[in-house]
Structure formats: C-alpha cells, structure tokens
Amino acid sequence: MSYPTHLIRVSRRFYYKIKVPADLSHLFPSKFIKKSLQTSQLHAAKVMLWNHEYKTHNAFALLRTGTLAPEQVQQVVHSLLPVQKEPRVKAENRLSEVIKTYTAEKKAGWTEKTTLEVEGVFKLLVDIIGDVDVATITRPMLIDLRSSLLKVPPYFYHKYRGQSVKDVIAANTGDGMNPKTVNKHVARIGSLLKYCHEQEMIPRNPATGLQLATKQRADEERSAYTLSDIGNIVSNLPVDPAIPERYWIPLIGLFSGLRLNEICQLHVEDVVKIDDCWCFDINGAGDKRLKNDASARVIPIHPKLIELGLIRYYDALKVAKQPRLWMNLELIRLHGYTNGIGKWYARYNREYVTEDPKKVFHSMRHSVADTLKQKGVSEAAIAEILGHAHATITSGRYGKRYQPKVLLDALVQLDYGVDIPEWKV
Numbered sequence: 001m002s003y004p005t006h007l008i009r010v011s012r013r014f015y016y017k018i019k020v021p022a023d024l025s026h027l028f029p030s031k032f033i034k035k036s037l038q039t040s041q042l043h044a045a046k047v048m049l050w051n052h053e054y055k056t057h058n059a060f061a062l063l064r065t066g067t068l069a070p071e072q073v074q075q076v077v078h079s080l081l082p083v084q085k086e087p088r089v090k091a092e093n094r095l096s097e098v099i100k101t102y103t104a105e106k107k108a109g110w111t112e113k114t115t116l117e118v119e120g121v122f123k124l125l126v127d128i129i130g131d132v133d134v135a136t137i138t139r140p141m142l143i144d145l146r147s148s149l150l151k152v153p154p155y156f157y158h159k160y161r162g163q164s165v166k167d168v169i170a171a172n173t174g175d176g177m178n179p180k181t182v183n184k185h186v187a188r189i190g191s192l193l194k195y196c197h198e199q200e201m202i203p204r205n206p207a208t209g210l211q212l213a214t215k216q217r218a219d220e221e222r223s224a225y226t227l228s229d230i231g232n233i234v235s236n237l238p239v240d241p242a243i244p245e246r247y248w249i250p251l252i253g254l255f256s257g258l259r260l261n262e263i264c265q266l267h268v269e270d271v272v273k274i275d276d277c278w279c280f281d282i283n284g285a286g287d288k289r290l291k292n293d294a295s296a297r298v299i300p301i302h303p304k305l306i307e308l309g310l311i312r313y314y315d316a317l318k319v320a321k322q323p324r325l326w327m328n329l330e331l332i333r334l335h336g337y338t339n340g341i342g343k344w345y346a347r348y349n350r351e352y353v354t355e356d357p358k359k360v361f362h363s364m365r366h367s368v369a370d371t372l373k374q375k376g377v378s379e380a381a382i383a384e385i386l387g388h389a390h391a392t393i394t395s396g397r398y399g400k401r402y403q404p405k406v407l408l409d410a411l412v413q414l415d416y417g418v419d420i421p422e423w424k425v
Helices: 022-027 042-064 070-080 095-109 112-129 139-149 165-171 179-198 227-235 244-256 260-264 303-308 310-319 339-353 363-374 379-386 393-398 404-411
Strands: 007-010 013-019 032-036 271-274 277-282 297-300
Touching: 007 042, 013 042, 022 042, 042 070, 095 112, 095 179, 112 139, 112 165, 112 179, 139 179, 227 244, 227 339, 244 260, 244 303, 244 310, 244 339, 244 363, 260 339, 277 404, 297 379, 297 404, 303 310, 363 379, 379 404
Parallel strands: none
Antiparallel strands: 007 013, 013 032, 271 277, 277 297
C-alpha cells in the first residue's frame, strides 16, 4: 500500500518524516525530521499529517527570513524535533540519593564544621546541574559547573535566601568565589564521583584534573612574619592576669608552631613532663578537635616560654583546680575555643603588627617552619613539630616519633632576638 508523501509506517505505527532542506541543514541535528503520530489508524494519520506539513513548512519559511534572533531560531527548530523522553532513572542513582549514601558513610570521620561545608558544596552541585542520574554527569557539565561556581557570590544561601542560584549567577557581574574556594568545591565533588566510580555507578571519574591553576605557590598563600613583625607582636602583648590568653597564646604560637585551635583547647592535664622535658600533649580527647591523625603529637615547651613564666602560670591553675589553661575562652560548636581570641588577635594584628592581609595568626607556623628550615632542621622533624604527615614513607610509615628531647634540640633554635616582657603576675 502506498501512503501520502512524508507519511511512513513502522511496525504498525505511522510517522511523519521529511528531509531538512539543504539551505537549513546547518540548523538541525540530522538530515531528517521524524516524529511519531502515535496512531496505527491510516485515517487519523492522514489528518495529523496535514497539521505537521503546515507547521513544518511554515517553520521553514520563518527560518529563511533571516530576521530571527539566535534564541528564536533554536525555539523554532526545537518545535519541529521529536520530544525526547526523559530516561528512567533508578531512585538510588539520582544525585541527591547518592549524596545521602556517600555522606552517611563518610561523615563519621568528619568534624561538624566539615559536615556543614560538604553539605553546602553538594547543595550547590544539585541546584546548579539538577538532580540527575550520576551516570549522565559528563566532564563538559563539570567544566560548566566550575565556571558557574566562579560566579556564585560569597555566602550565597545566607544573602540570597529564596533566590535561584542559576538566576543569581546569570545576573552576577561582580565577584564570585575565588579560585581557591572553587578548587575546594571541585575536590569535594571529585571525591563524590570517585566514590561513584568505586561503587560501579559510573565507568570513570569525570572530575579528575579539574582544579583551576592558581598563580600562587602553596607557600605563598600566607606570608611568614618578619623579625620586625615578631618584635611588634611581643612588645605590645598585654601582661594582664584578667586576660592571660592574650599574652600566652601568641607566644606559644611563635615558639611552638602549634595551630591556634590546638593552643586554645589545651587543658591543664595537657601540660606534661616527659624525661625532665616539659611538653604540650596535643590530643583529641573530650571536646578537643584535631585537624588530622598527624596532629596528635607531643611537643616540647620552648625554654623561652618557661623562662617567661608559663610553668608558674600552669602551677597556679593546678592549685586553683582549673581544668583548662584559658578559662576565658568559650566553646562554640563550629569554632571550638578559637572564636573570641581569633577575633581579638585579628584586631591586634592590624593595629600593632602589620597591614599585610597575608599575615595572620597562621603566619606564625610559617615563621617557625622557615626559621627551622634555614637552621638546617630536618623536614621530618619540622613536620612532626607542625603536626604534618611525614613526607617520606621511611619516616612516616616505619619510623617512630621523635623523642621530646630531640624535638627540643630543634625548637631551641627558634631565637628571634626580641625582648619580651616577663609574666610576673
């Protein structure tokens, strides 16, 4: 049986099929337009054929006028193409469900702050690319996502409540995330997709190698304090028994390289004597937090701190039966004990020390590391002092930790040649 032009039958169903004119072929994804008429009845197919012919030739004529904007051309072309059915996605393979499973498995090893950060990263991921099947996530999609993140304003969900992130990105002509923050997001997303690959949900991880290049080396993200800066730090410290933390915490940072939170959360019981060597026992017991496994360590107390009166201060706390070294510091859920002292030091730093934004409390760790490195102290010893994983397999996996006296021999080389007022209260 013969059928009217552009009407064909495939497996009892009728279809409308027409070749795209040569002058318009560059606008269409294939040479033919083929659409199911959703019927096996010839009479009904002929009626629908007439409607399709009228619509199609009208569209061809409109496209040939050359008066349409690019987005209007796309709309006309799209109206002629068959409607693509959304592929059925297993519920467990949807991005939101995979995120739930991944988070449930991993969060036991995260701090509460890390958990909130990860939740924020994944919320942005779903809001930008949609709750898609993870198997449909491609590298081009992730490259577009990375570009979009560069346009997401800081604190988006706090400042733009109720607004679509896509709309805000499209309208944003100002600053978005900095590349370092984008790289953190990309790393989290990469870890999620690595997990998907390990679970055989996807054939490979499309997020590998997506980190943005940054102009700075890792050691240039924060600047070390100069000797002049250190002189400014110590010469203006308040020697006030009402606020002992403002005197001791900066000094401990300068003469130990401990992180701010490690100093702030010290308990009286964390000051210990090992083989006649006074030490700080850095641990994650109780309400204390460690950045990583390598952070747990025992660090000798620098003789300069003892000379200034730190052990006398410690003895007074023991007599008074105080549990912590700095009783003025309050525990805040997400920040530990650092919130108040951190804000104070930021103001102190700008008023008395430097206007350089790269110089912050963390710069003391850089100063300690750089000073010890220039004195010829081994990388492994510096790593242990700072609470970093050892760089070599030999020392990191098989070697035992340094004895306190060995680390003390390294720490005594921290001599900044500055006068520091003694704690006499």
